[in-house]
Amino acid sequence: MLIVQKYGGTSVGSLERIKAVAQRVAESVRAGAKVAVVVSAMSGETDRLIGLAGSLCKRPEEREMDLLLSSGERVSAALTALALKELGVKAMSFTGRQTGIRTDKAHTRAKIEKITATRVKKALDNDTVAVIAGFQGVTEDEDVTTLGRGGSDLTAVALAAALDADLCEIYTDVEGVYTTDPNIVPEARKMEKISYDEMLELASLGAKVLQTRSVEFAKKYGVPLVVKSSFNNAPGTYIVKEDKQMEKVVVSGVTYDKNQSKLTVLGVPDKPGIAGRLFSEIAGSGLVVDMIVQNISPDGKSTDISFTIPKTDSPRGLDLTKRFAAEFGAKGVDLKDDISKVSIVGVGMRTHSGVAAKMFETLAAHNINIMMIGTSEIKVSCVIESKYTELAVRVLHEAFGLENG
């Protein structure tokens, strides 16, 4: 059994915590597993380093930031290896370079191009725990790169793929992925198992525990993941390939996003190609659009186009759509910042009908008006007024019986 274990910043946040991590790794070793451990920087360290750079200059150059930030994970790796040895477990630390993690040159958000892991394999063959500094790699020019926020998750998943590991365990400060935000719904239940796609669609709910890119990577290479707490021994949430059993559950989780704004261009002349022009301009300016809805107006001659963008980009989006509206003779532009998106997610939707209808009815029964609707194969999203977010999440969680599993 070959396991990759990843420990996040809070899990290695102090010497005591590092000792606890070493204990946990030692248990896996004693149980007969070969273990590669990926560690993040001690919690607070990355922010401390970013703060130092930020005090020196407003826009620190990214190549320097990568050298700066990569040091945090190196410290954790060395300390964790030391803690393991102190327990009598053979261990050896490896930097991103020593792990053979080659990336592209996109500093601070580099993409992994290749992992050789030669030295890591050799250590594992030697019954030595390999402790890997997460979050980092090197370019072909030998420059140090980092993989972006949550990049240690990606290191772990990519390494698990490279090593053809049996399991990639992601240890963090929560016990797993929940059916919804337990702060809103106390009855929220920890899921035992979900599919990669569901994890991805759970978006913000899932992203809190696992970097999105690492889930995409795990899906692509079929790496079985489990998310669990490093603070106790509770079983976590497995994120795996979709199976028949999963389809029995129609809705797996309810998620929400309060960070979107809704822009509407009103009374756009109904001519071919106009929507295309609008969205290519938006994309060209770097705005990321989430949902898009277009309605034909009652007179059949003009149309309203609505879309959502990140709230922080709404001033820029407003300027752009105003210019567009003027140029193409639209009637006006409307911006709504106080919206939120509530979504239900589940692979079972593919084979069950009536799921969307039940969602709309449930919201309507509580007088929550739906402003936009978007769907994917395994997700239905509704844009509603922001103030109803918590209510909507609660009633949907109940309507789909999520508290009972």
Place this chain on the structure above:
Amino acid sequence: MLIVQKYGGTSVGSLERIKAVAQRVAESVRAGAKVAVVVSAMSGETDRLIGLAGSLCKRPEEREMDLLLSSGERVSAALTALALKELGVKAMSFTGRQTGIRTDKAHTRAKIEKITATRVKKALDNDTVAVIAGFQGVTEDEDVTTLGRGGSDLTAVALAAALDADLCEIYTDVEGVYTTDPNIVPEARKMEKISYDEMLELASLGAKVLQTRSVEFAKKYGVPLVVKSSFNNAPGTYIVKEDKQMEKVVVSGVTYDKNQSKLTVLGVPDKPGIAGRLFSEIAGSGLVVDMIVQNISPDGKSTDISFTIPKTDSPRGLDLTKRFAAEFGAKGVDLKDDISKVSIVGVGMRTHSGVAAKMFETLAAHNINIMMIGTSEIKVSCVIESKYTELAVRVLHEAFGLENG
């Protein structure tokens, strides 16, 4: 003009200090120099990291310590490069590996085997300041190594040799090398210029400002050094090849060492080979002997052998000499911990006679008893009772007119 500048831990000890370093580098660049900057870890950082490792285990493995400790200099290099860019100076950071510093495998005290400095040269050719993380290199297996305490000095000197630099400037928190310890003799004078050999013989006096190995390296490759303060613009002390002018000064400095103990094996039978046996046993047990004196006893049949070792090793030295004395029929062993070694140093001694005599007379005139005498070409050392150290230093400093230059 190509200059290597090295800034120690206190010189980069805070963001304000790093900004000041960047200003100083920028001035050199504006004056037309090509500059390579070697930086230490921010003061306190190395000790903090050692403390973390020490809390995890008693004898941290050295390979892990090297990965751990090397992170401090990387942080300094990145921050210094950022501070330079903020001033509009083109700059780029380099790790030990990126500088092409290949070392042997002696972790925590590695020796530099080779410096390619390809990327550093390219940066300098490009009018870009190269900021190098000091203290570190890599083995041929790509493992990170460190060069021991004060290793950044060695990085700077070795890099200066590799780049054939015109000057290697060592910036620190003192203004240069003094004729003696200013805490003992307020009249101690900063030397304008001394030779590599004098700097080496000044030992503890010199070692406080510059790592001994780096002086040896500078001597071997003829790298001109200057030690100066990063806190003001006072001219520092040049450490250069010996020249005629230097010989005019008979004594350059007075130094002392309170960290030695004196061991005497009394009444050793006067047979050939016994001293050889003793010192090969001592060397074999890892004890570093400084001075050795052997006297024939009055009866001509036995001899007393005295030597000094570091005070911290004296219990070990005592055990060893006791066993030796028993084995070879010596009369006994005597240990004195309350001694110190006072030395006068100067290349002028080679061509001036009577220097040693003047030293002995000066000490005698103040009733300071001399317990051992050792000489080299450019140094005379006397072991005296520890309580007279400060008095001896003061009267010797005055006797050789050092306060007047």
